[in-house]
Amino acid sequence: MSSGAKRKTRIMVDKEKCTGCKACMLACAVKHTGKYSLSMARIWVNEIDELEVVPNVCRHCISPACLKACNAGAIRKEGEVVILDMKKCTGCRACIDACPFGAIKYSNRLKKALKCDLCDGDPACIKACITNALY
Amino acid sequence: MYGYTGKILVADLSKEKTSVKELERSRAKKYLGGVGLAASFIWELTDAKTDPLQPENPLIFVTGPVNGTGFPPTGRFAVCSLSPLTGIWGESHSGGFFGPMMKYAGFDMLLITGRSKEAVYLAIDDGNVELRSAKHLWGKDVLETTDRIKEEMPGAEVACIGPAGENLVKFASIQVCKYRAAGRTGMGAVMGAKHLKAIAVRGENEIKVYDVDKFVALVEEARQRYTKERWGIAAQESLGKYGTTSLVEAEQEIGRLPTKNHSTGIFKDFDKIGGEAVRKYVRKKRKACMGCAIQCKYVAVIDAGEFGGTITEGPEYETLVAFGSDELNSRLDAIVYANYLCNKLGLDTISTGKSIAFAMELSEKGLINQSIKWGDVETMVKLVEDIAYRRGFGNELAEGVRNLAAKLGAEAEKLAVHVKGLEMSGQDGRAHKSIGLTHAISVRGADHLRSISCLDELGYVDIAKERYPEDAKIILDLRSEKLKGILVEDMETNYAIVDSLIICKYGTMWPPIFYYSDYARLIYYTTGFKDYQKPENVRKLGERICLLRRAINARRGITRKDDTLPYKQLHEPMPDGPAKGEVVHLDVMLDEFYDARGCTRDGKPKYSKLKELGMKQVGDALAKEGIISKEH
Ligand code: SF4
Ligand code: SF4
Ligand code: SF4
Numbered sequence: 017m018s019s020g021a022k023r024k025t026r027i028m029v030d031k032e033k034c035t036g037c038k039a040c041m042l043a044c045a046v047k048h049t050g051k052y053s054l055s056m057a058r059i060w061v062n063e064i065d066e067l068e069v070v071p072n073v074c075r076h077c078i079s080p081a082c083l084k085a086c087n088a089g090a091i092r093k094e095g096e097v098v099i100l101d102m103k104k105c106t107g108c109r110a111c112i113d114a115c116p117f118g119a120i121k122y123s124n125r126l127k128k129a130l131k132c133d134l135c136d137g138d139p140a141c142i143k144a145c146i147t148n149a150l151y
Numbered sequence: 152m153y154g155y156t157g158k159i160l161v162a163d164l165s166k167e168k169t170s171v172k173e174l175e176r177s178r179a180k181k182y183l184g185g186v187g188l189a190a191s192f193i194w195e196l197t198d199a200k201t202d203p204l205q206p207e208n209p210l211i212f213v214t215g216p217v218n219g220t221g222f223p224p225t226g227r228f229a230v231c232s233l234s235p236l237t238g239i240w241g242e243s244h245s246g247g248f249f250g251p252m253m254k255y256a257g258f259d260m261l262l263i264t265g266r267s268k269e270a271v272y273l274a275i276d277d278g279n280v281e282l283r284s285a286k287h288l289w290g291k292d293v294l295e296t297t298d299r300i301k302e303e304m305p306g307a308e309v310a311c312i313g314p315a316g317e318n319l320v321k322f323a324s325i326q327v328c329k330y331r332a333a334g335r336t337g338m339g340a341v342m343g344a345k346h347l348k349a350i351a352v353r354g355e356n357e358i359k360v361y362d363v364d365k366f367v368a369l370v371e372e373a374r375q376r377y378t379k380e381r382w383g384i385a386a387q388e389s390l391g392k393y394g395t396t397s398l399v400e401a402e403q404e405i406g407r408l409p410t411k412n413h414s415t416g417i418f419k420d421f422d423k424i425g426g427e428a429v430r431k432y433v434r435k436k437r438k439a440c441m442g443c444a445i446q447c448k449y450v451a452v453i454d455a456g457e458f459g460g461t462i463t464e465g466p467e468y469e470t471l472v473a474f475g476s477d478e479l480n481s482r483l484d485a486i487v488y489a490n491y492l493c494n495k496l497g498l499d500t501i502s503t504g505k506s507i508a509f510a511m512e513l514s515e516k517g518l519i520n521q522s523i524k525w526g527d528v529e530t531m532v533k534l535v536e537d538i539a540y541r542r543g544f545g546n547e548l549a550e551g552v553r554n555l556a557a558k559l560g561a562e563a564e565k566l567a568v569h570v571k572g573l574e575m576s577g578q579d580g581r582a583h584k585s586i587g588l589t590h591a592i593s594v595r596g597a598d599h600l601r602s603i604s605c606l607d608e609l610g611y612v613d614i615a616k617e618r619y620p621e622d623a624k625i626i627l628d629l630r631s632e633k634l635k636g637i638l639v640e641d642m643e644t645n646y647a648i649v650d651s652l653i654i655c656k657y658g659t660m661w662p663p664i665f666y667y668s669d670y671a672r673l674i675y676y677t678t679g680f681k682d683y684q685k686p687e688n689v690r691k692l693g694e695r696i697c698l699l700r701r702a703i704n705a706r707r708g709i710t711r712k713d714d715t716l717p718y719k720q721l722h723e724p725m726p727d728g729p730a731k732g733e734v735v736h737l738d739v740m741l742d743e744f745y746d747a748r749g750c751t752r753d754g755k756p757k758y759s760k761l762k763e764l765g766m767k768q769v770g771d772a773l774a775k776e777g778i779i780s781k782e783h
Contacts, residue, residue, distance in 0.1 A: 035446050037439035038248070042221040050363050052220045053255060055355035066450050066462050067436050125355050143371070144221070146378050146444050147437070 023137030025096040027059075027150055029071050034149035036061055036069035043144035047135060055125065058132040059141050071149060073141070074098065074119040074132035082131070085114035090129075100131040152176060153361035154216030154677040155184070160258045160280060162273060164345050165206055165265030169273075169280045174259055180680050181765065184215030184259065185651035186242050187696040189231035192262060193240065194699055194769065199706050199776070203235040203337075204319065204344040206266040212253065212310070212350065213260045215653040216677045219251035219358045221370045223377060226250055226441030227653040234336040235344075236321040236502070236551050237572035237596045239704045241336035244600075245310075246440035246448075246655065247328035249352065252308040256354030267346040272311075274304060277354035285348035289317060292495045293326040300351050311349035312339045313497025315539040319343050320549040322502035322574070326494060330464030331440075334499035336573060336595050361679030369676055373658075373665075377444035382662040390447040390657055391437075395468035397426030399476075401609065402468075405629060406728030407582035410476040411525065412508040413568040413575060413719055416582045417728040420481035424471050433487055438464060445657050451487045458484045463491035466500070472577035473504025478511055478531060485528035489535055496539035505574035506548045507534050509555070512566050518559055519544075565718040570597035571709070580720050582730035583608055585635040588740040591714045592639065592754075594700040602643035605661045614663050632736050636743025643748075644693035651696060695764045698749065698756045702769050705778050711754040714741060757783045 041057035049056045059073040080098045083091040090104035091111060100111070100120070105128040112120045112129060120131045135141075142150045152174070159172045174188075182191045189211040196209045211231045218225055228250030234241025253261070257278040270285040283303075288296050293313040300309050308328060316323035316339030323339030324332040333339075342348075360366045377383050389397055402408040403421040410418040422428060429451070438448035453461040466474075466486055474480060474489040493500045507523070514523040521544050523530050537545025547555050552574050556567035568575045573596020580587020585604045593601045606615045607629050615623040618641075625634045642660075648670050649659045659665045665673075667686035674683040682688045701709075715721070716735055724732045745752055749760030758781045761770035773779045 035437045035439040035448075037441060037443050037446060039221070039223065039442045039444070042225070042442050045357075046221055046363065046367060049357065051357035051359050053355065053357040054251075055255065056357065066464070067452075123355075144374070146374065146446065 024134055024139050024142070025137070026076050027073050027132070027134070027139055027142065029073065030149050030151070031068070031070045033147045034061065034069045034071050035147055036063055039144040039146070040071065040141035040150060043140040047140040055123065056130070058130050060121065072117065072119055075117060076134065081114040081116060082111035082120060085110040097134045098131075099133050100129060102126070102128055105129050152179065153359055153679050154220070155179060155259050156254050156257055156356060156358070158258050159260045159262055160275065162261065162263045162280075162282070163265045164263065164267040164271065164282070164347060167267070167282055169282065179678070180682070182696060182699075183648075183651040183674070183692055185213055185229050185653040186231060186647065186700070187651035187692070188260060189213045189229065189242070190240070190696060190699045190703065193231060193233070194703055197233055197703070199708070201233055203233040203238065203241070203341060206345065207264060208233050208341060210263045210338070210341050210345060210347075211260060212263075214250045214254055215651050217652045217654055217673065219254040220360055220366070220677065221442055222366075222654065222673065223370065223373055224440045224443035224445070224655050226443065227655060228253060229650065229653060230325055230333040230338040232338060232341045234338075234595070235319070235340045236337040239571060239707050239709055240594050240700050241338060242595055243325070243333035243335045243338045244650065244653070245325070245327040245331045245333040247308070247331035248441045249308040249310050249327045250653070251441050252352045252354065254358060255356045256352040257356050261350065263345065263347065266344065270346050270348050272300065272349040272351060273347065275350070275352045275354070276304065277356070288348045290314065293497050294329055294495055296349055297326075297329050300349055304351050304353055307351040307353040309349055309351050311497075312342045313495060313539065315497040316340055316343035318539065318541045318549070320498065320538060320541065321551045321554070322499045322506075324493070324497050324499045326497050330494050332494070332499065334501065335598060337499075339497050360677050362676045366676040369672060374444045376664050377658055382664045386445050386658070386662050390445050390661070393426040393430060394447040394449050396429040396466070396471060398468040399425035399471055400427070402577070405582055405608070406725065406730040407579050408476050409472050409575075409577050409579055411479055412477060412505075412512040412566065413579060413717065415726050415728065416579050416730060418476035421476065423481040424475040424483050424486060428483055432483060440655070443655070445655070447657060451490075453484045453487050456484055458488040461488050461491050463487065463494055465494075466490040469577050470500040470504065473501050473508070474531065477504060477508040477577070479525040480528055480531065481526070482528055485531065489532060492532065492535045496536070498535065498539055501576055502551065502574040503535060503538060505568060506538070506552055507531055509552050509567060510534070510544070510548060513559070513563060516562070516566070518563050568597070568717045568719065570716060571713055573597045575717065576600075578603070579725070580716060580735040581725040581733040582728070583629050584632050584735060584740070585638050587716060587720060587735035587737065588635050588639045588744060589642070591716050591737055591741070592643070592744055594697075594704055597717075600656055601646055602639045603660060604638050604642050605663060606638070609661065611663055618666070630730060630733060632740050634743070635740045636745075637747055639740075640744055640747035643697050644690055647693040647696035648689060651692070691764060694749070695766060698761060698764065698766065699769060701750065701754075701756050702761075702773055705755045705773060706776065709754070711741065711752070714754050751779070751783050755779050759783060
């Protein structure tokens with residue numbers, strides 16, 4: 017990340033500004049996999065109806081329900097950021113059920129949970145969002 | 152293959168069979184994707200006799216290497232086939248989310264032939280392909296069809312036809328994600344003729360690009376150029392804020408806002424249907440195609456009145472003209488409602504609105520026994536439905552302006568505003584000479600998007616100087632025919648590349664941010680095709696695509712006599728506004744264009760040019776059929 021910029025500890029969402037373009041999803045996928053897809057994104061843009069589009073992403077809770085639910089010890093806190101270790105993840109979906117925001121998704125291809133890692137404090141999704149719906 | 156899934160789905164609906172074919176690398180290299188790739192198949196699979204509405208006419212859904220990646224915008228795809236409206240090469244484009252999802256579902260292209268006995272829809276679910284019964288959907292409108300299929304396949308993107316496509320209305324659209332349309336040239340009727348109600352795609356496939364680091368950097372650069380710097384800020388202030396609607400004001404200013412069935416370029420009530428009015432009264436939310444950094448789409452809502460409760464995406468500039476100025480209608484709420492109806496019933500807004508405008512003029516001049524008054528919104532709305540369901544006079548209009556005029560005789564033909572059978576989009580060559588040439592030579596009929604120049608239209612002085620250092624002044628002269636052949640040839644080549652990648656005209660046409668050297672980087676980082684590192688080879692790619700589409704048309708009898716304009720624009724001087732007194736002098740522009748394009752003065756591809764571009768086989772085939780001579 018550029019020197020001097022503050023590391024992000026959370027992604028804020030202004031759903032009024034979101035146009036549903038999914039640029040955030042594509043940026044997230046390529047950052048984590050080196051390939052483009054929607055399936056590997058860790059942020060999801062849900063089109064409710066014509067007038068409402070809602071991006072959904074991990075809140076990095078102070079007291080994360082997902083972390084408590086994970087029996088494999090795959091979820092940990094690194095400072096203020098909640099990290100899911102894909103190597104340890106067994107794909108049991110306990111975290112998915114536990115998260116009150118539906119902010120973890122199950123990947124059919126990987127058979128594992130997918131969750132935002134805040135891109136080491138430099139979120140790719142925020143950079144991709146031209147409307148500032150993410151900040 | 153980088154950028155591609157490498158797979159083509161072949162579906163024969165008559166045999167109820169589907170199979171998977173590899174996309175040959177050599178073909179991808181030669182024609183890249185999008186319309187280039189589709190043209191290579193249409194060239195091989197059709198001939199002079201192929202009837203657009205018969206089972207053998209292939210219907211192609213096609214993406215390019217960039218679709219599904221992060222390059223803004225990534226959401227486009229094209230539908231190509233022989234057009235039932237024009238009888239020649241048909242292509243129609245749409246944004247939204249369907250194109251990328253088609254690739255995530257596993258395919259660069261869908262090649263559909265045959266005719267199903269009963270109504271079906273094609274479900275492509277992460278590489279698995281199924282022809283499903285659509286008996287429960289036949290007769291349903293676009294909105295309901297899309298909702299029902301999404302219940303059956305959550306998360307899918309849906310392209311479908313409405314009643315208009317089922318009823319073979321010659322300008323029926325294919326609606327995509329409900330409100331986006333592959334609108335032009337009647338692709339919806341081709342789908343209807345195949346008894347194919349819809350295509351639904353969903354999948355988790357990933358797209359790999361050749362040089363991901365450079366590609367990601369290029370995406371970031373593109374995003375900056377679309378939003379910051381001189382053109383980016385302008386793009387956000389115009390397209391971002393108004394979408395295409397602010398063109399109403401811009402065209403009025405240059406006297407090029409088609410009004411009263413293209414009789415004039417000035418509409419006294421332009422401000423009631425223009426960008427400011429749209430913002431003030433109906434625009435409720437900004438929308439976008441997938442991955443876009445311009446984001447020109449919007450949702451319109453009519454709160455109250457007889458059309459109260461209407462929600463739809465759009466209308467675009469073209470629709471504001473087609474149902475507004477061109478019909479002398481200044482009621483914005485009625486335009487939004489007509490747009491909503493077209494989306495719902497599966498109709499191209501341009502051809503639908505222009506057919507009704509034609510009917511209004513026919514009625515005024517007493518050439519039909521119908522009372523269809525200028526600006527009468529009640530009749531307008533009723534006609535939209537009558538066209539879709541082929542009721543009464545709507546059944547005549549459903550055949551398109553050219554066919555109706557031919558039935559009515561010479562006086563009507565003078566009023567019919569089309570080229571090669573395609574109703575004209577919202578421009579007028581009398582006020583903007585290069586668009587006159589564009590309409591005349593376009594391979595799909597009276598259409599702006601194959602080669603419109605915004606340099607002269609919107610006054611991009613710096614860009615004109617960069618691209619044509621010696622001639623910028625003449626190039627920029629809206630009302631001079633000089634050098635417009637050169638300009639239009641260059642634009643057509645440019646957009647053929649855009650339409651094969653496939654990216655958007657916004658950012659390449661308006662504002663003209665990207666050009667050959669940018670495409671060169673984009674193509675190379677995406678596909679790794681080394682030849683395309685050189686901008687001159689990228690340009691050659693565009694030329695190949697342009698000539699291949701021309702070859703398809705030449706085989707179907709198109710010559711210089713068809714590269715023409717409606718009577719009004721050639722013979723009736725513009726009655727008022729800044730272009731008062733002007734007509735289009737086509738011949739000088741045509742000669743110049745054909746020379747630059749590598750065509751004979753009769754508008755057919757030259758054998759020598761085809762050979763030079765590596766298309767000897769195309770030349771040989773045309774020569775064998777006696778369409779061209781090997782001497783040229
Ligand atoms: S995944 Fe859900 S529960 Fe876990 S930290 Fe994020 S928002 Fe909180
Ligand atoms: S911060 Fe990074 S990991 Fe989290 S959603 Fe954004 S791009 Fe994905
Ligand atoms: S990039 Fe921004 S505007 Fe686009 S979908 Fe994501 S949050 Fe919404």
